Amino acid sequence: MRFIAEIDVMPKKEILDPQGKAVTGSMKNVGLAEITNVRIGKHITLELVADxxxxxxxxxxxxxxxxxxxxxxxxxVFELAAV
Amino acid sequence: MRFIAEIDVMPKKEILDPQGKAVTGSMKNVGLAEITNVRIGKHITLELVADxxxxxxxxxxxxxxxxxxxxxxxxxVFELAAV
Structure with missing residues (x-):
């Protein structure tokens, strides 16, 4: 069987996320000051074959x-879907 | 109202994803050769206030x-949830 996995990898809550902090600050400059607490991680998709x-x-x-x-x-966290 | 957004930003299908290609290659080295076509993008969470x-x-x-x-x-793509 063939599967597609969607994986989210995020910095842990207690870990400072400098990239997210920088983007939160930039939201003001593009007129979106109501957006706060931006955190940035990775989204990974992959295919695999398994029984x-x-x-x-x-x-x-x-x-x-x-x-x-x-x-x-x-x-x-991840989700799996058969294809 | 307060919302949390979950956003996935991915390289377009027709764009080469060198990071994903490198990781696909590395899967063999950790004994997971059945994993293919890894693509890596960003997963972003943020909070916002809106009516x-x-x-x-x-x-x-x-x-x-x-x-x-x-x-x-x-x-x-993104999903919104009221909190």
Whole structure:
């Protein structure tokens, strides 16, 4: 079976996000001062082949832990869809 | 009303994504060769105040167009939730 995974990797809440802070500040300059608390992470899509949705979830979880997310500073969530 | 927006900004399909290509290549090295076609974009969360969900959507759309996405190379989608 073929799956598509959509993964969000975000800086943890207690970690300062300098990129997000800079963008929050810039919102004022483009007339959108009502936008606050911008946080910026990564959105990752990937395809994989697995025997079942459970096996696919294990593989995506392994990919996040080994390669896609830095678990000290980032947390991740993902969704899987069969295609 | 207070809203939280979740925005995905991704490189357009026809644009080469060198970061994603590099990560796809690295999947082999961590024993996950069945993962292919990795594409990497940004996931952005932000808070805003607006009178209605329609007005909030307009503001988030403006933020994407003016600041968060480069429309030549990237496309974006977002979801809004009242809090």
């Amino acid at each position: 079942s949705k459970e096996q696919a979830a294990e593989k995506v979880d392994a990919a996040c832990k080994k390669l896609l997310a830095n678990l000290i500073m980032e947390s991740y | 209605s969900k329609e007005q909030a959507a307009e503001k988030v759309d403006a933020a994407c167009k003016k600041l968060l996405a480069n429309l030549i190379m990237e496309s974006y």
